[in-house]
Amino acid sequence: MTLLVDVRHRLGDFRLDAGFASDGGVTALFGRSGSGKTSLIRAIAGLIRPDEGRIVLDGDVLVDTSRDIFVPKHRRRFGYVFQEARLFPHFTVRGNLAYGRWFAPRDAVSDSQDRVIELLGIGHLLDRRPANLSGGERQRVAIGRALLSAPRLLLMDEPLAALDEERKAEILPYLERLRDETKVPIVYVSHAVHEVARLADRVVLMRDGRVVATGRVSDVLSAPAMNSGMDRREMGSVLSGVTASFDPPHRLATVQLQSNVLHVPNSDVAEGAPVRVHIPARDVMLAIERPSGLSALNILDGRIETIVEDSDGMVTVRVDCGGDVVHARITGLSVERLDLQPGKPVFAVIKTVALDPR
Ligand SMILES: Nc1ncnc2c1ncn2[C@@H]1O[C@H](COP(=O)(O)OP(=O)(O)OP(=O)(O)O)[C@@H](O)[C@H]1O
Secondary structure, eight states: OOEEEEEEEEETTEEEEEEEEEOSSEEEEEESTTSSHHHHHHHHHTSSOOSEEEEEETTEEEEEGGGTEEOOGGGSOEEEEOSSOOOOTTSOHHHHHHHHHHTSOTTOOOOOHHHHHHHHTOGGGTTOOGGGSOHHHHHHHHHHHHHHTOOSEEEEESTTTTSOHHHHHHHHHHHHHHHHHOOOOEEEEEOOHHHHHHHOSEEEEEETTEEEEEEEHHHHTBTTGGGGTSOGGGOEEEEEEEEEEEEGGGTEEEEEOSSOEEEEESOOOOTTOEEEEEEEGGGEEEESSOOOSOSOOEEEEEEEEEEEEOTTSEEEEEEEETTEEEEEEEEHHHHHHTTOOTTOEEEEEEOGGGOOOO
């Protein structure tokens, strides 16, 4: 699968001038409110006809303004999941799913209904109407309906934004299964760094209608790329590892990184499963001696690579912990007091609660 997007479009005073390429998996359009994520995904969906540009999926030209090509929305065969589920209130869940299926072309190879129902855990809800579902359940049905239309591409615009934290946590594992167990490529709009860190393969970071960075999650969500488009408080590091063991009584997984291990809470992931851990830089402290008597479970030894001063008086320190890069946001005063400088060995103390398993 190859998706090429390159569009320019004016909306009142706002100018969208953005492009990216994706070769499958989950591509997150990420950025602050008003950066143009929704406008860009609407252009991909065919809900906006761009002033200029091209959109090509697997060689199929959907938009090419120079040749006056614009394939209308209903002929693109994309699934769309919005912030709110938009189910048909008078249909049961079964009826809503059947509606999705009805749109699938006869010759389309789609996941079977049973498979989709199982994947999203909605088998016990089939006879209910949307009014009798929780927000998270409604959203799972909306995703099921979109999947059953055999989409070539699934577009998801802040699908979790309307849900409370508990519902978000409930639905995220289903989105992970969707990513891992179906072949449908996904473009996923979000302004929540944790969600993107967990779900996305690639990130397209947007600001003021433009793409300011694009690449692997671990590269784009780390400082300093984040500086260019995100709230500094959200800066962090994304580390990839493998679950080495799981301790059910304490609900703690041990994650093997390149040369360190991390203890990650609230995770019932299987041993051997790949995991991705997002560590907000503000939740990392630095020490020049190995601390003892601390409640923090994760203390990694490393060496300072760079120290970057931010305009707000805070400092971002990049620490190489045996091949994994961890960023710490600390005060300039701490840098002076501890005499921190590139090359100096340090210990990165990570509040365990800050870790989020993939
Ligand atoms: N039809 C329109 N006419 C004029 N301005 C518009 C129109 N649609 C969007 N905009 C403006 O374009 C900018 C980008 O909006 P967009 O919804 O794409 O951003 P976003 O990154 O998705 O934001 P959010 O996370 O808040 O949804 C905003 O400033 C918005 O006010």
